[in-house]
Amino acid sequence: MTRFIFITGGVVSSLGKGLLSAALGTLLQARGYSVRLRKLDPYLNVDPGTMSPYQHGEVYVTDDGAETDLDLGHYERFTGVPSRSTDNITSGRVYQDILTKERRGDYLGGTVQVIPHVTDAIKNFVLAETAGIDFVLCEIGGTVGDIESLPFMEAIRQLGTELERGQSCFIHLTLVPFIKAAGELKTKPTQHSVKELRGIGISPDVLVCRAEHPIPLSDRHKIALFCNVAKSAVVQALDVSSIYEVPIAYHAEGLDDEVLKVFGIPTDPPIDLNGWKEIVHNLNHPEGEVTIAIVGKYTGLKDAYKSLGEALIHGGIANHVRVRIEWIEAEVFEQPDAIHRLEDVHGILVPGGFGHRGTEGKIAAARFAREHNVPFFGICLGMQMAVIEAARNMAGIKDAGSTEFGECNAPIVGLLTEWATEAGIELRDQDTDLGGTMRLGAYPALLKPGSHVHEIYGADRISERHRHRYEVNISYQQDLEKAGLVFSGISPDNSLPEIVEIPGHPWYIGVQFHPELKSKPFDPHPLFASFIGAALKQSRLV
Template identity: 70%
Template structure:
């Protein structure tokens, strides 16, 4: 019997519903249960693929090519369960499906309404097959209770609570307990009002997760329990912790997983094995050293834009038992050649993450040159790899006007472009840009073959890999022979040999560029080998500076 846990939020956004959902999934896993986590997003976009990182943060890509909310990254990192297209739905996708069905005549002339048609689509998503061996499906509802766009989702899960009954459904509400310094008190009223709003639409939460920055006095817990109609033991303190990977241990200490099992009358659950989380916490809080990585990107004013990269760097630190400090550096500041790169002085490694567009591109090229000439470990990802290839073409191969057609459609040396056919003799053919930005991406997991004896083959310990992609432009394979004359090696290609996936500079402490996004597959218990190797190189660099 599959049980469903719905996680909602109140008072304010950004309280951490995604982390809470992921941590609870990890706790249930630690007791031997199978879990799947899903996210219901109320916005009207079909998916986050065309949304600005400044508004939405990063786009997380699954193996099957779905562009999803960044919370799915938390789900994967905490539980190790690979997310799928069927684990993230938006209002936009729901309405698209309904309109498509209506146009086909599937509703036989019925008047299409929010209830039952929209709510039925949401329920179908929640109840869709979670796969083999799943005991709990955890569904996070985006936004906060009271948001007008979220009402159909709350109504749908209310209906599910009635249809499946309390033996198969549990409602957890994440809320805020602010401390007012002037009054010297922690205030419960925002939580009371949030739960009142939730109850007004027919949902009685069984468990309250109360975010706070200090311990909750017992009398305040009692007040919350009384006014919100829950057991005192169901008021769970969700206090701020030093690191997000402390959350599962903190929630277990407060009894969250036990309270969930009590609600479902599961009295014979195995004791949790949290030894892995204990080890991670020990490594994070007791490192042997520290390295500084310069992250050169165009969205550095919004750290969530590089959430998976930052987490993968942290995992690389765990693999080497060091603390990784990330210095966020805006690449736009270096677009002007007269601007010195002194901010890069002293970093032990440079990472050039993905992105789109001309703004900040030249700054990444300059940072890549700095890393190559100064012998600083450098890791280029997707757009960062493309800019590194262009830097090599310009400054080593003498192709001064080399560029990507994304930024210069008339470049005489299209090192990167929208390629229809990579080579016809010596001819380089570039296809026209499709105007549907959401439908022209290379998305999801694709295989690559690595060159035997290369650095990446040694790092992976394999000659064939599969990695997740999210890009529209490719490095032009027609230029590989010319570039390899100047000391670089294209050490990873698509199985048919037409798409460059990885390049490296052998005569360098550590310089690797990849077209894919390895950060999306990194886990605290399984750091991605490229990130582990990159941080190992940064550790060596730290001993030289």
């Protein structure tokens, strides 16, 4: 029997529902259960693909090409279970599907309403493809009381009554703030949040209370009394040194035990979290430190590069070093003499992005790394800017540019108008809608024998996740390779460059895909492990 855990939030946003879901999934896995995690987002966008990184943060891409919420990245990193397009849904997608059916006449003239049509669609999403899974964890975005989340709350309320007894559990995450002037924690916000939740028909089974200070037993008992939950079901969630300590902390507070009690499942025997403890130990007791400069377009919001930051940490774990990230806005390097800011870093990473802003700064960073033998990692747009830099300054193609930024005489990078997929040929043009029309998801690449990336991967063929609309022009391969930039990864049909590198450089690699999306703390991506290893060598030279 598949069991469902619904995770809601109250008081304020950004309390960590995604990390709670991921950590609980990890703890259930450690007990031998299979899990699947899902995110229900109330906003009206069909997906986050067209949203500004400053609005939504990172867009996490799945193997099957879905653009999803960044919390799905937490789910994958913690549990190792690959997310799919069916694991993230939004109000926009629900309404789009319903209105398509209505226009087609599927409702046979009936009135289309939030109840039952919208709520039924949400329930169908929650229940789909769950056969054989022990636990399905569903995180509902936003906070209780939000107007836009009401259909989702009603849908899970209905599921709570429609599923068999002992088949569902409701967890509510709230805030217990510390009022400095009064010198005490306040439980009233949690009480009001639970009152709001119960007002729409949902009674939480477990309360998880975020707090900056330990919550006394007396306050926990007060919360239990006023919120109608067992005393042991009030679980405190204190800040920890690393997100990878969260599963350990929640287990110590008894979260997984309380959830299993709701389902009537025995909590014995004890579980082994030594793997997570080793990760935390390596993070807290590094044998050295390296500094990586991320030269990006959205450095004002770190969540825009969430998976990237975590992948660098994973690379540090693989090399037993702490990775200190220096976030630098790419536009800085479009100013005279600003490039000196890169003189003391041990590695330079230029990530993806869209639009012309900051691209000349990214090109300047790539040139500095190439000329000063600093380890360089270019990802997506970062690779494209590295290729343009090489074309201009190594191959002598002075007009090298990208059609993404307007017409140019030497389109080293151009709009991707046709590519092969398992389903057939995909076609695009300048007038195609922006949403969901990029080259998305996992695609294979063939690695050049004897190349640096072939050595790093230890494989002839790889599969990585993509999210881009423009591509390096393969027709410039011969000129660029003569100048010293090797195309070491190519699509199986030899039409799309996937990886470039410079032989003889300490570490200079650009990739068209996003390797950070597949990196995990217990399984660091080989490119990030190798990059940090090269940065460590660089640190000993500086």
